Amino acid sequence: MHALDVPTWLDALVGMQMGAAVFIGFVALVGWVFAKLVSPSLDREAAKLARLQAGAERYGWQPGEDIGGRLAAAGARCFEDDGELRRLLVGEYEGRRIEMAEFVTVEGGKLPTTVVNNLVAIELPAGLPELRISHDQVTPPSLPPLEPVLQTSDTESDAFNQRYFAASLDPRYTSAMLHPRMIEWILAHPPQDLRLVGNLLVAYTPKPWTVPHTLATVPLLSGIVDRIPPFVLKDFGVGSVS
Structure with missing residues (x-):
């Protein structure tokens, strides 16, 4: 049996799609890690600010x-x-x-x-x-002031x-x-x-x-x-x- 010849353009397209999939997956992973690490800190800062802004009355x-x-x-x-x-x-x-x-x-x-x-x-x-x-x-002022x-x-x-x-x-x-x-x-x-x-x-x-x-x-x-x-x-x- 002869190996199936894959057109060059198709091989390139598959490679691009795989590269895009890997990139998207990497971005999603970074976003997940960022959310896990940063969100608790942001939540704590928001809670702290809320306490400092309470009791004005x-x-x-x-x-x-x-x-x-x-x-x-x-x-x-x-x-x-x-x-x-x-x-x-x-x-x-x-x-x-x-x-x-x-x-x-x-x-x-x-x-x-x-x-x-x-x-x-x-x-x-x-x-x-x-x-x-x-x-x-x-x-x-950099220009004549009004x-x-x-x-x-x-x-x-x-x-x-x-x-x-x-x-x-x-x-x-x-x-x-x-x-x-x-x-x-x-x-x-x-x-x-x-x-x-x-x-x-x-x-x-x-x-x-x-x-x-x-x-x-x-x-x-x-x-x-x-x-x-x-x-x-x-x-x-x-x-x-x-």
């Missing part, structure tokens, strides 16, 4: 409204990107209104990634010019200058806000990025919102408001809060 924090969209606008300034508020809660601390929420943004093009940040804000008695106190320096750019200014404290970059539209305003007692108060607390937008002083963090972080942050914000000199509110204020 014990502190009088209840679902509320973003008045005039001001917290969302402040979040866009803090993270320099549009986003949506999630888990918005409002409350009161030492007679001042406080607000907190997750600020969710989307990054990437064809494969977008959801990024969850958080905002904790306290209300001021009047609106003030924007002030940014952060660990990142203001990035100069609006005035914040100017970074050094303070009289080397310790503060080593930890933070302070910026506003007017170095005199930055200096008036960051007087020695204010600087001492900020340095006495764990590092935290801050931004004053309108009549909200906002602490912003690139992590999901939690109760412990909020409990630690609200006293810092309230102490900053306590230390704003009256002349700053008078000379730079842009209107009282209704």
Whole structure:
């Protein structure tokens, strides 16, 4: 008997199909192993986050409204990107209104990634010019800006200058806000990025919102408001809060 001659094209096709089957099987195996190894870790992280986000009502924090969209606008300034508020809660601390929420943004093009940040804000008695106190320096625009750019200014404290970059539209305003007692108060607390937008002083963090972080942050914000000199509110204020 003569061996059956198999056409070259058919032999190649069978080889391709077998190769594809092996590749698909390998991918499935990797996916199974990944799920077995990573899923428990993700489940533990989700459970831990749920515990850290539980119990807000014990502190009088209840679902509320973003008045005039001001917290969302402040979040866009803090993270320099549009986003949506999630888990918005409002409350009161030492007679001042406080607000907190997750600020969710989307990054990437064809494969977008959801990024969850958080905002904790306290209300001021009047609106003030924007002030940014952060660990990142203001990035100069690559094109002519559509609006005035914040100017970074050094303070009289080397310790503060080593930890933070302070910026506003007017170095005199930055200096008036960051007087020695204010600087001492900020340095006495764990590092935290801050931004004053309108009549909200906002602490912003690139992590999901939690109760412990909020409990630690609200006293810092309230102490900053306590230390704003009256002349700053008078000379730079842009209107009282209704």
